[in-house]
Amino acid sequence: MRVVHNSALGLCLALVVVGCKKPAPPAEPAPEASASAAPAAAAPEMPAGPHADEMKLAMLGAVPIPEDNPMSAEKTALGQQLFFDKRLSGDGSRACISCHLMADGTGGHDPLAIGAKNKQLTRHSPVMWNVGFLPKLYWDGRSDTLEAQGSAALAGGNMGVGKENLEAKAKELAKIPGYKKQFDKVFKGKGLTPETLVQALAAYERTLVCDDTAYDKYAKGDKAALNAEQKTGLELFMGKASCSTCHTPPYFSLAYMSKDAAFFNIGIGIKDKKEEDVDVGRMTVTKKDSDWAAFKPPTLRNITKSAPYFHDGSVPTLEAAVRFMASGGYKNKNQTPLLSDKKLSDDEIKSIIAFLGSLECQGELKEPKLP
Numbered sequence: 001m002r003v004v005h006n007s008a009l010g011l012c013l014a015l016v017v018v019g020c021k022k023p024a025p026p027a028e029p030a031p032e033a034s035a036s037a038a039p040a041a042a043a044p045e046m047p048a049g050p051h052a053d054e055m056k057l058a059m060l061g062a063v064p065i066p067e068d069n070p071m072s073a074e075k076t077a078l079g080q081q082l083f084f085d086k087r088l089s090g091d092g093s094r095a096c097i098s099c100h101l102m103a104d105g106t107g108g109h110d111p112l113a114i115g116a117k118n119k120q121l122t123r124h125s126p127v128m129w130n131v132g133f134l135p136k137l138y139w140d141g142r143s144d145t146l147e148a149q150g151s152a153a154l155a156g157g158n159m160g161v162g163k164e165n166l167e168a169k170a171k172e173l174a175k176i177p178g179y180k181k182q183f184d185k186v187f188k189g190k191g192l193t194p195e196t197l198v199q200a201l202a203a204y205e206r207t208l209v210c211d212d213t214a215y216d217k218y219a220k221g222d223k224a225a226l227n228a229e230q231k232t233g234l235e236l237f238m239g240k241a242s243c244s245t246c247h248t249p250p251y252f253s254l255a256y257m258s259k260d261a262a263f264f265n266i267g268i269g270i271k272d273k274k275e276e277d278v279d280v281g282r283m284t285v286t287k288k289d290s291d292w293a294a295f296k297p298p299t300l301r302n303i304t305k306s307a308p309y310f311h312d313g314s315v316p317t318l319e320a321a322v323r324f325m326a327s328g329g330y331k332n333k334n335q336t337p338l339l340s341d342k343k344l345s346d347d348e349i350k351s352i353i354a355f356l357g358s359l360e361c362q363g364e365l366k367e368p369k370l371p
């Protein structure tokens with residue numbers, strides 16, 4: 001397991017990296033809340049936690065806003081248009097929303113995404129909710145900001161524009177009178193450039209906050225927000241099954257909780273493959289053997305809606321994904337020691353799945369009118 005800075009210092013550093021806006025309200029859980037998450041992380045074998053109604057549960061703070069890309073209503077509205085606009089792609093076939101669809105929980109539909117020009121990509125599309133909180137983007141954490149990620153999505157196989165064509169794409173979009181007018185207003189003196197294009201997209205993505213699930217209501221004190229089975233599932237999630245070690249509330253992923261994020265090898269994408277064909281994940285970025293085939297734990301918010309699962313989309317149902325995780329993953333040369341067979345009964349698996357149903361996001365990515 002990588003070092004996790006749960007301290008105020010670590011989280012402060014995390015914010016400094018993206019550039020902290022004035023006294024930005026902390027994006028991390030309240031101190032008493034992170035204290036409750038800590039024992040689970042420190043003691044993965046903890047047999048049974050406190051009763052759900054007695055748990056102090058972490059709540060989401062505010063999304064950190066980088067100093068060089070402040071938010072405004074006009075900018076986020078512009079970003080929303082861009083997110084839905086196929087004219088951003090190389091061949092006019094794809095918009096960002098194409099692979100992050102509401103119908104798929106804002107994750108991908110195809111197990112492995114298919115990019116512009118029908119190019120087969122190597123990974124599954126993750127959900128968009130709460131991406132503004134992520135210190136590192138992508139399954140392997142190779143991007144440090146949403147702005148950088150946006151450029152990569154445009155230039156690379158997803159949108160298929162090509163790095164060398166980003167300037168030309170910006171010029172092409174600036175010919176659309178509506179966009180020209182909006183960019184000139186929102187980015188005074190700059191207008192529509194490859195840089196402002198991804199700044200507007202990132203600003204919109206920072207509005208995609210999911211903090212209104214049944215779990216959130218429960219954490220705020222509405223004890224009726226979860227039913228009895230979901231409460232049992234929550235207790236297992238935080239205790240016996242120790243899912244919260246890596247899917248830590250309130251993000252339901254440890255990857256959101258320190259500037260270095262977090263990556264684990266749980267054994268997905270290895271079985272029946274030659275070693276040289278395995279997607280080595282985090283190791284591509286760090287070149288460290290200890291990161292071989294390690295990926296970030298995705299958020300479990302909206303998980304009931306975002307099938308299929310894992311970085312390669314190889315598991316079609318939530319039940320199969322939960323059973324895989326609870327039984328210790330797939331053994332391999334670099335598997336994390338934090339995963340083991342929890343020997344859960346069918347009823348216990350059912351309760352955990354019921355609890356995951358309490359993480360459904362209420363918001364919607366609404367299609368705007370395009371200029």
Ligand code: HEC
Binds near residue numbers: 124149
């Ligand atoms: C062809 C499908 C496709 C399109 C189009 C697409 N994406 Fe994605 N997106 C993906 C895949 C696949 C990943 C994960 C890739 C990886 O981890 O290597 C991803 C990852 C992301 C992430 C990182 C999320 C996380 O949890 O780390 C963000 C943010 C994102 N996309 C935003 C965008 C934006 C903005 C656009 C439009 C400019 C876009 N995507 C277009 C498929 C797509």
Ligand code: HEC
Binds near residue numbers: 247306326
């Ligand atoms: C050691 C850390 C760790 C523990 C403990 C853990 N997970 Fe995971 N989980 C991960 C990682 C890492 C991934 C993504 C791996 C990949 O795609 O290669 C993941 C993926 C998942 C997914 C698929 C998510 C998606 O969007 O595709 C589900 C569902 C899931 N875990 C549920 C659970 C449950 C339920 C438990 C407890 C029984 C649990 N996990 C315990 C690290 C962990």
